[in-house]
Amino acid sequence: MFPSLHSLGSCTYNGMDLTVLEKQQARLKWLQQQQQQQNYVVQNNAHVELCTSSVPQFQGLLGSSLCGGQLVELKMPEVYLGSDDFHKFVNFSVAGPEFGVSKMDLVMPEAAADYSISRTSGCQMTAFQTAVIKEEGEDVVLEKMESTTGRESFNKRKAKAVADYKCKDKKIKEVEAESEVKTKCSAEVSRNSSKEKSKASEVQKPDYIHVRARRGQATDSHSLAERARREKISKKMKCLQDLVPGCNKITGKAGMLDEIINYVQSLQRQVEFLSTKLAALNPSVEFNVDNLHVKEFPAYVANFPAAAKSPAMANLACLQLNPLQKEAVNCILDATMHPPGTATEGIASASMLIPEQALGSSCVTQLQPFSTWNTDPQCLYNVYNMGFH
Amino acid sequence: MASLIPNLEPNPDTSPEFQRKKRRKTEKRPGSFDRNQGNQRIKRWQTEREQQIYSTKLIEALRRSRRNSSSAAGKEVRGTADRVLAISAKGTTRWSRAILTSGLSAGAKMRKHKKANINANRRLRKPKINKEKRKLPVFKRKLMVLGRLVPGCRKLSFSNLLEETSDYIAALEMQVRAMTAITEYLAGSSGGELQPPADRLGSNVNS
Numbered sequence: 001m002f003p004s005l006h007s008l009g010s011c012t013y014n015g016m017d018l019t020v021l022e023k024q025q026a027r028l029k030w031l032q033q034q035q036q037q038q039n040y041v042v043q044n045n046a047h048v049e050l051c052t053s054s055v056p057q058f059q060g061l062l063g064s065s066l067c068g069g070q071l072v073e074l075k076m077p078e079v080y081l082g083s084d085d086f087h088k089f090v091n092f093s094v095a096g097p098e099f100g101v102s103k104m105d106l107v108m109p110e111a112a113a114d115y116s117i118s119r120t121s122g123c124q125m126t127a128f129q130t131a132v133i134k135e136e137g138e139d140v141v142l143e144k145m146e147s148t149t150g151r152e153s154f155n156k157r158k159a160k161a162v163a164d165y166k167c168k169d170k171k172i173k174e175v176e177a178e179s180e181v182k183t184k185c186s187a188e189v190s191r192n193s194s195k196e197k198s199k200a201s202e203v204q205k206p207d208y209i210h211v212r213a214r215r216g217q218a219t220d221s222h223s224l225a226e227r228a229r230r231e232k233i234s235k236k237m238k239c240l241q242d243l244v245p246g247c248n249k250i251t252g253k254a255g256m257l258d259e260i261i262n263y264v265q266s267l268q269r270q271v272e273f274l275s276t277k278l279a280a281l282n283p284s285v286e287f288n289v290d291n292l293h294v295k296e297f298p299a300y301v302a303n304f305p306a307a308a309k310s311p312a313m314a315n316l317a318c319l320q321l322n323p324l325q326k327e328a329v330n331c332i333l334d335a336t337m338h339p340p341g342t343a344t345e346g347i348a349s350a351s352m353l354i355p356e357q358a359l360g361s362s363c364v365t366q367l368q369p370f371s372t373w374n375t376d377p378q379c380l381y382n383v384y385n386m387g388f389h
Numbered sequence: 390m391a392s393l394i395p396n397l398e399p400n401p402d403t404s405p406e407f408q409r410k411k412r413r414k415t416e417k418r419p420g421s422f423d424r425n426q427g428n429q430r431i432k433r434w435q436t437e438r439e440q441q442i443y444s445t446k447l448i449e450a451l452r453r454s455r456r457n458s459s460s461a462a463g464k465e466v467r468g469t470a471d472r473v474l475a476i477s478a479k480g481t482t483r484w485s486r487a488i489l490t491s492g493l494s495a496g497a498k499m500r501k502h503k504k505a506n507i508n509a510n511r512r513l514r515k516p517k518i519n520k521e522k523r524k525l526p527v528f529k530r531k532l533m534v535l536g537r538l539v540p541g542c543r544k545l546s547f548s549n550l551l552e553e554t555s556d557y558i559a560a561l562e563m564q565v566r567a568m569t570a571i572t573e574y575l576a577g578s579s580g581g582e583l584q585p586p587a588d589r590l591g592s593n594v595n596s
Binding site for chain 2: 264
């Protein structure tokens with residue numbers, strides 16, 4: 001079912017006299033197969049996004065001068081293979097069962113085709129280089145199978161596959177410089193994997209950050225450091241964008257900074273306003289909180305008919321000064337913040353601290369059917385009153 | 390987070406295939422996990438539990454300050470609120486440490502002295518002729534403004550400033566939420582309980 005790549009590889013190796021067209025066809029096929037793999041591998045969620053993102057990436061890539069200005073617009077509708085060739089190179093056979101069924105209906109966008117073709121031509125590929133690429137592709141596949149680099153890096157590699165196209169040209173040019181093919185391929189693959197590591201995260205090698213130069217970008221240390229710094233900053237800006245409302249539309253650091261400054265100022269103004277409000281309410285802060293203070297409880301009790309029990313209750317209540325006070329405060333907070341259900345529980349638990357032998361279980365049971373709870377603080381007092389009946 | 394100078398060193402012992410790779414030491418070990426830590430820290434401010442803890446501490450602090458000084462100025466309340474917020478941050482961030490240390494009289498006086506000196510020098514010197522140059526570093530100006538807004542972050546690098554700002558914004562949001570809840574509750578309770586508390590107060594005084 002998958003005669004594909006081996007035959008292809010052998011073809012390219014043996015027949016160094018492949019015409020340009022066939023080379024392009026081969027390249028296109030390999031590209032399609034890559035994309036098919038992307039569609040197949042579903043172990044990672046990343047792939048789901050990848051499939052959807054790869055197409056726009058291709059289209060985006062077309063616009064950019066990938067080949068360093070050597071973009072040659074080759075309209076090769078005839079390169080879109082007739083089905084006879086296509087079937088040959090349907091899938092990577094090496095992949096095995098996990099690459100599943102061939103998706104014949106996968107139609108590469110023409111942009112991608114142009115991209116691949118122009119890359120092919122723009123980079124002035126010789127047959128030798130094509131062979132190298134092919135073998136590299138094979139090696140990549142083989143690596144995957146052997147999972148030397150592990151599942152994750154494989155998936156990462158797939159995720160970076162499109163971006164890798166950018167650097168592969170550079171690699172290929174380097175291949176020209178050096179004679180040995182095999183070692184270079186393996187080196188490239190390993191470099192590829194380490195590039196994934198650097199791009200994905202710095203977790204695997206915490207002491208060094210491997211920064212990879214991308215195609216068309218300078219490779220000296222300063223620009224690399226600059227780029228890493230810029231990426232850090234952009235990450236942090238994104239994080240800030242989530243925090244500050246209304247920053248999604250704004251692009252650019254200056255605008256973002258303006259928004260951030262405005263937001264911080266508004267927050268500080270709000271705090272200022274709230275603190276003056278609190279200061280105005282402050283007499284009642286102490287007052288209200290102290291109302292729930294256990295010292296007050298004897299006063300409550302004195303008002304009620306159950307005053308006979310009060311001496312014992314007062315003593316017991318005073319003993320429980322501190323925990324009940326804290327509970328009271330917590331109950332207020334619960335009342336303001338929690339949904340009603342939990343608030344009743346909080347208050348019920350606080351009330352239970354009051355010695356039950358004095359109150360009797362009847363009071364506690366009265367708290368449960370308190371279903372019409374609202375966070376109206378008036379109810380708090382009612383609850384406490386109930387507790388003392 | 391002071392030493393964040395990237396260290397670029399070529400490694401001569403690397404094999405030729407790694408020639409094109411540039412290595413740079415990370416600032417510190419935890420730096421590689423900084424993203425996760427930073428996000429966790431920020432998310433902490435958004436939990437309800439944190440808000441509860443803050444509210445509790447704030448109420449306690451307000452009562453204590455009320456007992457100490459009878460005047461309930463808005464400034465005091467604000468200072469208390471900010472200090473409690475800084476305490477809740479547990480000293481992990483620069484702004485929290487700056488808030489806590491800003492209360493010290495030495496620091497406050499130093500800043501006043503500095504301000505006085507700068508202004509004096511300015512008047513003595515020649516007035517700046519070209520005012521256009523002042524507006525040129527627009528970006529830097531904004532950075533300075535932001536640095537002044539976030540306490541203790543005046544002379545900070547851009548990336549650190551952004552990090553501090555994000556944490557500060559999250560903390561401020563929590564502070565606003567908590568204080569809103571407290572004022573709502575107190576306003577509600579004081580409005581609704583105007584009558585009965587008076588009785589109780591009277592009875593308390595009597596007994």
